[in-house]
Amino acid sequence: MSAVPPSSPLSPSVRLPDRADVVVVGGGLAALCAALAARQAGAGVLLLEQAGPALRGGNTRHSRNLRLTHDAPGPLMPGSYRAEEFIADLRRASKGDGDPALHALLATESVRLADWLARCGVHFQTEHLPYSRKTAFFLGGGKAAVNSLYATAARSGIDVRLHAGVAAVDPLSSSYGSSSGLSSGPLRVVLDSGAAVQAGAVVVACGGYQANPDWLAAEWGPLAATLHNRGTPHADGQVLRHLLQAGAQPSGAPGRGHLVAVDGRSPRHDGGIVTRVDGFGCGRVIDAAGTLLTPPGETGPPRYSAWGRRVAAGAGGRAVLVVEARRAAELPMRVYPPLPCATAAEAAALAAIPPQAMEAALSGLEPPFLLVPVHPGLTFTGLGLTVDPALRVQRADGGHWPGLYAAGMIIAPQILGSGYIAGAALTVSAVTGRRAGEEAARYVRS
Numbered sequence: 001m002s003a004v005p006p007s008s009p010l011s012p013s014v015r016l017p018d019r020a021d022v023v024v025v026g027g028g029l030a031a032l033c034a035a036l037a038a039r040q041a042g043a044g045v046l047l048l049e050q051a052g053p054a055l056r057g058g059n060t061r062h063s064r065n066l067r068l069t070h071d072a073p074g075p076l077m078p079g080s081y082r083a084e085e086f087i088a089d090l091r092r093a094s095k096g097d098g099d100p101a102l103h104a105l106l107a108t109e110s111v112r113l114a115d116w117l118a119r120c121g122v123h124f125q126t127e128h129l130p131y132s133r134k135t136a137f138f139l140g141g142g143k144a145a146v147n148s149l150y151a152t153a154a155r156s157g158i159d160v161r162l163h164a165g166v167a168a169v170d171p172l173s174s175s176y177g178s179s180s181g182l183s184s185g186p187l188r189v190v191l192d193s194g195a196a197v198q199a200g201a202v203v204v205a206c207g208g209y210q211a212n213p214d215w216l217a218a219e220w221g222p223l224a225a226t227l228h229n230r231g232t233p234h235a236d237g238q239v240l241r242h243l244l245q246a247g248a249q250p251s252g253a254p255g256r257g258h259l260v261a262v263d264g265r266s267p268r269h270d271g272g273i274v275t276r277v278d279g280f281g282c283g284r285v286i287d288a289a290g291t292l293l294t295p296p297g298e299t300g301p302p303r304y305s306a307w308g309r310r311v312a313a314g315a316g317g318r319a320v321l322v323v324e325a326r327r328a329a330e331l332p333m334r335v336y337p338p339l340p341c342a343t344a345a346e347a348a349a350l351a352a353i354p355p356q357a358m359e360a361a362l363s364g365l366e367p368p369f370l371l372v373p374v375h376p377g378l379t380f381t382g383l384g385l386t387v388d389p390a391l392r393v394q395r396a397d398g399g400h401w402p403g404l405y406a407a408g409m410i411i412a413p414q415i416l417g418s419g420y421i422a423g424a425a426l427t428v429s430a431v432t433g434r435r436a437g438e439e440a441a442r443y444v445r446s
């Protein structure tokens with residue numbers, strides 16, 4: 001196998017190699033795990049990340065904790081979380097829609113994951129808070145983990161290219177996308193710049209399309225106007241779309257995604273975890289038409305994670321949380337200060353909600369008020385690719401493209417269905433990334 005010479009990741013103008021054993025598309029946890037695993041298996045690896053140095057690492061930069069199977073208490077997690085319980089949690093969360101073989105892969109392979117990631121340079125938080133039975137926390141968060149993995153990748157001789165957006169992955173054989181038989185590799189990776197690299201195997205690990213406004217508008221309709229993409233602005237989904245158009249078998253469904261409640265003043269992209277809105281139990285939630293989203297006498301679900309979908313379903317795809325000012329201390333800490341309003345009429349004007357409807361919605365509450373604008377925040381989209389247990393990308397005609405693998409959130413809908421459990425996304429990315437990298441290296445050796 002050819003060894004890919006390392007080059008400066010900060011120099012996108014340095015000429016790309018003509019070929020590499022394994023090309024990894026993406027630069028988050030799934031891609032980094034795939035690249036490191038393929039390199040450890042002896043392959044020459046080229047990693048192509050669309051973002052530049054500040055935003056490399058995708059949504060993984062924003063993350064904190066990952067779900068790990070363990071049979072006994074340890075420094076990272078108390079108690080135990082056995083494989084059967086993990087599988088049962090995945091089955092329940094995915095509402096029976098997830099792939100049992102991939103559930104088993106996650107549950108069994110996550111046992112060794114923390115040790116492997118630690119050997120790759122990732123540090124974990126030990127028993128000091130937060131200390132949860134089912135998930136371990138990155139020390140310093142996802143950004144620190146990403147930085148460590150990039151450093152290890154560079155030391156391992158992985159050729160990392162930033163500002164290297166990929167437009168397409170095509171087999172060199174003419175049978176690509178046809179319904180007759182399987183094409184034979186190798187594969188050609190085409191960059192946005194027009195440059196192309198020949199690859200013995202490719203792992204696509206470039207996430208969903210939550211940063212693509214046109215695609216979101218086509219699937220989510222008017223709601224796309226109030227959606228905030230909580231993570232990387234580079235999740236444009238162009239490789240996903242290319243492969244689906246070429247005949248890949250989809251997983252999940254258009255218009256699905258993981259939503260949470262975020263502050264309406266947060267940026268359209270990359271606001272991260274600090275933009276979330278909590279404290280819904282302190283006041284009333286009112287949509288753009290002035291309709292109460294919590295029936296009188298009820299506070300609704302307490303967590304921000306349940307409120308994204310509720311706000312999205314309300315009129316205008318936006319809402320406000322209105323709290324009596326005297327209860328200000330009950331609101332959790334937040335980046336954006338709540339907006340003070342002396343009267344219901346002032347709150348209505350601030351929120352662009354019909355004044356009479358606002359008066360009715362706030363009846364019985366005592367002014368002055370504090371107001372928090374709430375929008376739905378999209379963590380990841382729920383349409384992806386389908387893979388087999390060896391992470392090979394499946395075609396709708398029942399075949400696959402030899403040498404083409406996928407990992408991470410681009411295949412998560414096949415595992416998570418339309419549901420979610422905390423920490424599962426990182427486990428999906430790390431476990432499937434590592435396995436896809438190993439399989440890709442094995443394929444180029446064969």
Ligand SMILES: Cc1cc2nc3c(=O)[nH]c(=O)nc-3n(C[C@H](O)[C@H](O)[C@H](O)COP(=O)(O)OP(=O)(O)OC[C@H]3O[C@@H](n4cnc5c(N)ncnc54)[C@H](O)[C@@H]3O)c2cc1C
Pocket residue numbers: 025026027028029030031048049050051056057058059060061062063064065066067164165166167205206207230231232234235236237238239271272273379380407408409410422423424425426427429
């Ligand atoms: C605010 C926030 C907090 C989160 N917290 C958690 C958490 O605590 N626990 C958890 O389990 N999950 C969490 N998640 C979800 C989790 O971060 C992600 O689902 C997971 O890290 C995704 O890993 P990934 O490698 O598949 O994708 P990403 O980390 O998103 O990486 C995708 C990469 O592909 C690159 N890319 C995209 N298109 C192209 C292209 N055409 N060519 C080349 N490169 C491309 C992007 O630049 C990016 O680097 C969080 C997400 C967000 C937004």
